[in-house]
Amino acid sequence: MTAVDINAVKTEADQLFLRKKLIGFALPTVVFAYLVYIFFAFDISGIAGRANWDNAVTLASDSWSHKVHVTRDNRSGEITYAVEGERKGTYPEGQRPDWVSGDEVITIDLGGDHVVRYLPGNRTEIELPGFQLIEVRAEGRQLTSNLPAELPDWISASNRRIGITTPEGRITLTGARTEVFNYFSGWELFWFTLDSPYHGQGFVNILLGDRIDPERANIKGAVSDWWNNAMWRHKDVAWAIGETILMAFLGTMGAAIAALPLAFLAARRFSPIMIIRAATRRIFDFVRGVDALIWTVVLARAFGPGPLTGALAILITDTGTFGKTFSEALENVDQKQIEGVSSTGAKPLQRYRFGVIPQVVPVLLAQILYFLESNTRSATIIGAITGGGIGLMLTQAIQTQKDWEEVAYYIVLIIVMVMFMDWFSGWLRGKLIGRKG
Amino acid sequence: MKCPVARRAAGILLSRGDMTVISLNSTRTSVDGIQSSYMAQVQRRRLYGGLTLLIFVVLMVSGFNIADDRNAGGFWEGLHQIGDYPADVLTEAWEKRADLPGLIVKYFPALIETINIAAVSTLIGAVGGLFLSLLGTRGLAKWPRLIPVFRRLCDIMRAVPEIVIALVLIFVLGGGPVPAMIAIAIHTAGALGKMFSEVTENADLKPVEGLASTGARWSQRMLIGVLPQVAPNYISYTLLRFEINIRASAILGFVGAGGLGYELRNAMAWGPGRFDEAAAIFALLFGTIVLFDQVSSRYRNRLTEGKGQ
Structure with missing residues (x-):
């Protein structure tokens, strides 16, 4: 060099x-x-300015805790006890939480020496450690209290409304009603609502103990009460998850069935006519390009909201995706195997059945099963748009902005559902085509 | 359908020919035996195949019926209405076709926002996925004991649908692109983390060992030893993810996270009379998705087939 x-x-x-x-x-x-x-x-x-950190705090604390409302209607003097203040969570007549005592004077022990007393004549006494005894009287729409002019920032007071936030609970007083919120950790009434005889019974007691409800056998009654729990709606949730998985299943499998014959039309090896090939490919590109979002919008106009619309939206979009990948798989088919089969005098259909299908089936199945998992996620999202399945329940729970424990529950369920589908499709793939790599 | 079976059996007989030579005296019986056992096997496989097919068909039909029952409108009543909405939109858009260019210009910023959400979240997600995959691969992990932790983390991030995080974040941060960006980035990190680690597992460890012998730090070993090996595949997967994320960011807009999806929902809410706006948004969305699909698939082919640099 x-x-x-x-x-x-x-x-x-x-x-x-x-x-x-x-x-x-x-x-x-x-x-x-x-x-x-x-x-x-x-x-x-x-973003820091726009963010609502109060919302974040509510969300974080409510998602793993619940509160019990003790409400006195200042007009009728009636006192109600309700979990989360909901009618479904109201204590039945004659029952109340054990931290409430007294008949004339209702004493609510919030714990940590925080005590609230409902006195006759719509008077309320609030005892807080390190603070003076607060006395409030409600008359008509007015509140008169002994609160000093200088207030700490955890008390807000006017002559119409007083709000006190303590680490043990919250107290709000207005002319019409006096409310105490006592916070507890955990998801209350997850198993049984208060009107069920099985509430407060231990697991062992239900399983092995005496018959609790004379009408029904323990296990049968307990399962039915749990299943029809009005607070957590286990039945509806199970249906919603079923709907979501159904959307994914119908959409994926329907798309695979529709895409397979079309893929033959789009593959150069099997479809000699250029125009048909190009047309099929453009159809694939089109349905893929329109995207599930637009298909959902369009189909919801025709079929209304529900799982069928979601399934069809997935079906149409994935027909394009499957068609594309299937036709690529078909292009890569080994000619030798087909020749071998045709050398035995096989007719065209038999050539496809024994020469082509066995070669492409593993590729197609892997693709379909992968999409089954991915579509479970899509079905959750589409359900939120078109109204079906667990996605809808999640959006509803978030929109009400108070059932954060339900939101947390749904999120956990969705993650478990997707991970289950992931595991299941992997397992099925292992069973059907053997583990790869 | 019988012929190929017989032929297959014949094939087996031919291949077993050597064996039959050895035991000539029992040829007849052994051939019969093989044939009958083969036929029995075929029958059994057919039965299983038929049963699987039957179960599948039953699942599909009953699933369809359940979905149809629980849908607001029925399938058969709705079928002939599929074309109505697109036809309404298209006719109205056609009547007002003079406005379309203006509308497309009007919604172009929203489109840019949708693309930006997808791009940033892909970028952040790819970096996150990179770390997740490196930390979760045996032989490369900085803390080998924590490999299962990072793998589970990856699985969970991948399992969370974007909409879950987006909705919660919209509640806290208010509407806009940031919740969508974070939500998509988290999911992308999980999804890419898994795909990346499949690539990294096949990476050659010799450069890493060589670098380790010179006293290179973990970051140096990864940067110089591993990344050049896996970069083409990583970039290819990232591009694929970008395509997916454009769709995702459009969908998240629909639940209030800004961008084109948000405008689409508003345009839809107005109903007839504003269909030209819906048509403009449809057109923009469709064009964008197709464009990025084509561009990214071209680059991905180049990357994985090693053409170009």
Whole structure:
């Protein structure tokens, strides 16, 4: 090699290095510049101002705790005890939580020396450690209290409404009603609502103990009361999860069935006519490009909200995706196997059945099963849009903005459902085509 | 259907020919035996196949019926109405076709927002997935004891549908692109983490060992030893994810996370009279998805087939 050659190679190498160096610096710079642009375009600095941290606190604490309301109607003097203040969670007549005592004077022990007393004549006494005894009287729509003019920030007071927030619970007083919220951890009434005879019974007691409800056998009654629990709606939740999985199943399998014959039309090897091939491919591109969102919107107009609409939206979109991948799999089929089968005098249909299908089935099944899992997630999202399945229950629970324990419950269920489908499709794949790699 | 079976049996006989030579005296009986056991096997497989097919058909039909029952409108009543809505939208859009370019310009910023959400979340998700995969792969992990933790984390992040995180974050942070961005980024990190770790598991460990012998830190070993090996596949998966995320960000807009989906929901809520706006948004969304699909699939082919640099 001559010196000239070496020099040429050297400059070439130098240029290559320079280019690589430039790319090495330019790429991070571009990414950084883009992120700076996004920082301003999305107004990230303003997010702290717009964020509602009270919401975050409510969400975080409510998702794993519940509160019991003790409410005195100041007009009738009637006192109600209800979990989360809901009618479904109201204590039946004659029952009340054990931290409430007294008949004339109702004493509510919030714990930690925080005590609230409902006195006759719509008077209320609130005893808090390290603070004076608060006395409030409600008359008509007015409140008169002995609160000092200077108030700590955990008390808000006017002559119409007084709110006191303590670590042990919250107290709100208005002319019409006096309410105490006592907070507890855990999901209350998850198993049985208060009107069920099985509430408060231990698991062992229900399983092995004496008959609790004379009408029904223990296990049967307990299961039925749990299943029809009005607070947590286990039956509806189970149906919703079933609907979501059904959407994913119908959509995926329907798409696979529809896509298989179309894929033959789109594969060069099996479809000699160029126009048909191109047309089928454009159809695949079109249905994929329109996307599940638009299909959902369009189909919901025709079929109304529900699982069928979601299933059809998944079906149509995935027909495009499957068609594309199936036809690619068909293009890559090994010709030898087909020749072998045709050498035995097999007719075209038999050539497909014994020469082509066994080759592509593992690829197709892997694809279908992967999509089954991914579509469970899509079905949750589509359900939230079109109204069906667990996605709808989740959006409803979030929109009411108070049932955060239900939101947490649904989120856990959704994650478990998707992970189960992931495991299940992997298991099925292992059974059907053997583990790969 | 009988012929191929017989032929298959014949094939088996041919391949077993050597054996039959050895025990010539029992040829007749052994051939019969093989044939009958083969036929029995075929029968059994057919039975299983038939049963599986039957179960599948029953599942499909009953599933369809349940879905049909629980739907607000029935399938057969709705079937002939499928075309109504697109036809309404298209006719109205056609009548007002002069406005369409203006509307497309009007909604272009929303489109940019949708693409930005997808791009940023893909970027963040890819970095997250990179770390998850490196920390969750045997032989590469910085803390080998924590491998199962990172794998589970990856599984959980992947299992959470974007909408769950988005809805919760919208409640806390208010509407806008940021909740969608975070939600998609989390899911992307999980999904890419899994795909990446499948690639990383097949990476050659020799460069890593070589670097370790020179005293390179973990970050250096990963950056110089592993990343160059896996980069083409990583980028290819990331591009694929970008395609998926554009769709996801459009959908999340529909539940209030800004971008084109949000505009689409508003346009839909107005109903007839504003269908031209819906048509413009449909067109933008469709065009974007198709465009990015084509571009990304071209680059992915180049990356995985090793054409170009």
